[in-house]
Amino acid sequence: MAKYHSFKTPLAFPNKTLAVIALHAKQQSIILNAIRARLPDELTSSIKYLAVSGGKLQVYTDNAANATKLRFHGPTLLDAASLATHAKVLSLQIRITETLRQEYRVRKPGPKLPSMAIIKALRNNQASKSADPLDQALMRLSLTLEKLSKKPAES
Known part of the structure:
Protein backbone atom coordinates (compact mmCIF):
# COMPACT_ATOMS: atom_id res chain seq x y z
CA MET A 1 0.00 0.00 0.00
CA ALA A 2 1.48 3.34 -1.09
CA LYS A 3 1.53 6.19 1.34
CA TYR A 4 0.08 9.47 0.18
CA HIS A 5 2.20 12.45 1.18
CA SER A 6 0.54 15.82 1.04
CA PHE A 7 2.38 19.10 1.09
CA LYS A 8 2.00 20.97 4.38
CA THR A 9 2.16 24.72 4.55
CA PRO A 10 4.61 26.16 7.08
CA LEU A 11 1.69 27.29 9.26
CA ALA A 12 0.42 23.69 9.56
CA PHE A 13 3.39 22.62 11.67
CA PRO A 14 3.25 22.83 15.50
CA ASN A 15 5.83 25.64 15.63
CA LYS A 16 3.81 28.83 15.20
CA THR A 17 6.79 31.17 14.76
CA LEU A 18 5.83 31.99 11.20
CA ALA A 19 2.26 32.69 12.28
CA VAL A 20 3.49 35.20 14.84
CA ILE A 21 5.74 36.86 12.24
CA ALA A 22 2.88 37.01 9.73
CA LEU A 23 0.58 38.54 12.35
CA HIS A 24 3.22 41.12 13.26
CA ALA A 25 3.71 42.03 9.58
CA LYS A 26 -0.04 42.40 9.13
CA GLN A 27 -0.23 44.73 12.13
CA GLN A 28 2.60 46.84 10.74
CA SER A 29 0.85 47.12 7.36
CA ILE A 30 -2.38 48.21 9.11
CA ILE A 31 -0.44 50.93 10.92
CA LEU A 32 1.23 51.95 7.65
CA ASN A 33 -2.12 52.26 5.89
CA ALA A 34 -3.55 54.30 8.78
CA ILE A 35 -0.61 56.69 8.62
CA ARG A 36 -0.77 56.99 4.83
CA ALA A 37 -4.48 57.85 5.08
CA ARG A 38 -3.71 60.92 7.21
CA LEU A 39 -0.78 62.25 5.16
CA PRO A 40 -0.93 64.54 2.11
CA ASP A 41 -0.92 62.77 -1.25
CA GLU A 42 2.66 63.73 -2.14
CA LEU A 43 3.98 62.07 1.04
CA THR A 44 1.99 58.84 1.00
CA SER A 45 4.38 57.05 -1.33
CA SER A 46 7.48 58.44 0.42
CA ILE A 47 7.08 56.08 3.40
CA LYS A 48 8.62 52.80 2.32
CA TYR A 49 8.01 50.87 5.54
CA LEU A 50 7.80 51.41 9.28
CA ALA A 51 8.25 49.65 12.57
CA VAL A 52 6.45 50.17 15.85
CA SER A 53 8.12 48.82 18.95
CA GLY A 54 6.83 49.75 22.37
CA GLY A 55 6.22 53.49 22.33
CA LYS A 56 8.55 54.19 19.42
CA LEU A 57 7.61 54.64 15.76
CA GLN A 58 10.37 54.30 13.17
CA VAL A 59 9.54 55.50 9.67
CA TYR A 60 11.81 54.66 6.75
CA THR A 61 11.88 56.86 3.66
CA ASP A 62 14.03 57.01 0.56
CA ASN A 63 15.60 60.49 0.71
CA ALA A 64 16.40 63.36 3.06
CA ALA A 65 13.89 65.77 1.49
CA ASN A 66 11.01 63.42 2.26
CA ALA A 67 12.38 62.83 5.76
CA THR A 68 12.27 66.58 6.41
CA LYS A 69 8.70 66.83 5.15
CA LEU A 70 7.68 63.88 7.33
CA ARG A 71 9.19 65.52 10.42
CA PHE A 72 6.76 68.39 10.00
CA HIS A 73 3.92 65.85 10.14
CA GLY A 74 5.33 64.20 13.28
CA PRO A 75 2.30 64.77 15.55
CA THR A 76 -0.01 63.43 12.82
CA LEU A 77 2.15 60.33 12.43
CA LEU A 78 2.19 59.69 16.18
CA ASP A 79 -1.58 60.14 16.50
CA ALA A 80 -2.31 57.79 13.60
CA ALA A 81 0.06 55.15 14.98
CA SER A 82 -1.48 55.45 18.45
CA LEU A 83 -4.98 54.98 17.06
CA ALA A 84 -3.97 52.00 14.90
CA THR A 85 -2.06 50.20 17.68
CA HIS A 86 -4.51 51.09 20.47
CA ALA A 87 -1.47 52.07 22.53
CA LYS A 88 0.34 55.33 23.13
CA VAL A 89 3.19 55.93 20.69
CA LEU A 90 5.42 58.61 22.22
CA SER A 91 8.46 59.02 20.01
CA LEU A 92 9.13 59.24 16.30
CA GLN A 93 12.31 58.42 14.45
CA ILE A 94 12.60 59.01 10.70
CA ARG A 95 15.36 57.18 8.88
CA ILE A 96 16.66 57.07 5.34
CA THR A 97 16.89 53.56 3.89
CA GLU A 98 20.26 51.86 4.10
CA THR A 99 20.71 51.33 0.37
CA LEU A 100 20.88 55.06 -0.17
CA ARG A 101 23.38 55.54 2.63
CA GLN A 102 25.70 53.02 0.97
CA GLU A 103 25.61 55.06 -2.23
CA TYR A 104 26.71 58.13 -0.29
CA ARG A 105 29.64 56.22 1.21
CA VAL A 106 30.96 55.24 -2.22
CA ARG A 107 31.43 58.81 -3.33
CA LYS A 108 34.71 60.06 -1.93
CA PRO A 109 35.77 63.38 -3.34
CA GLY A 110 39.46 63.69 -3.97
CA PRO A 111 41.57 66.75 -3.36
CA LYS A 112 40.79 69.74 -5.55
CA LEU A 113 43.91 70.38 -7.57
CA PRO A 114 44.58 73.29 -9.89
CA SER A 115 45.00 72.69 -13.60
Missing part, protein backbone atom coordinates in the same frame (compact mmCIF):
# COMPACT_ATOMS: atom_id res chain seq x y z
CA MET A 116 48.40 72.01 -15.13
CA ALA A 117 48.37 75.48 -16.70
CA ILE A 118 48.15 77.10 -13.28
CA ILE A 119 50.88 74.83 -11.88
CA LYS A 120 53.19 75.72 -14.78
CA ALA A 121 52.42 79.41 -14.37
CA LEU A 122 53.30 79.14 -10.69
CA ARG A 123 56.60 77.47 -11.56
CA ASN A 124 57.44 80.00 -14.31
CA ASN A 125 56.96 82.88 -11.87
CA GLN A 126 59.39 81.23 -9.45
CA ALA A 127 61.92 80.15 -12.09
CA SER A 128 64.57 82.60 -10.89
CA LYS A 129 66.95 81.19 -8.29
CA SER A 130 65.79 83.49 -5.55
CA ALA A 131 66.85 83.12 -1.93
CA ASP A 132 63.46 84.40 -0.78
CA PRO A 133 61.75 81.72 1.40
CA LEU A 134 58.35 82.51 -0.12
CA ASP A 135 59.66 81.91 -3.67
CA GLN A 136 61.23 78.61 -2.59
CA ALA A 137 57.99 77.52 -0.88
CA LEU A 138 55.98 78.31 -4.01
CA MET A 139 58.43 76.29 -6.11
CA ARG A 140 58.09 73.28 -3.79
CA LEU A 141 54.30 73.70 -3.87
CA SER A 142 54.26 73.63 -7.66
CA LEU A 143 56.38 70.45 -7.68
CA THR A 144 54.07 68.77 -5.15
CA LEU A 145 50.95 69.77 -7.05
CA GLU A 146 52.43 68.39 -10.26
CA LYS A 147 53.16 65.05 -8.60
CA LEU A 148 49.65 64.86 -7.13
CA SER A 149 47.98 65.69 -10.43
CA LYS A 150 49.88 62.87 -12.20
CA LYS A 151 48.80 60.19 -9.67
CA PRO A 152 45.79 58.07 -10.65
CA ALA A 153 42.68 58.83 -8.64
CA GLU A 154 42.03 56.34 -5.82
CA SER A 155 38.54 54.95 -5.52
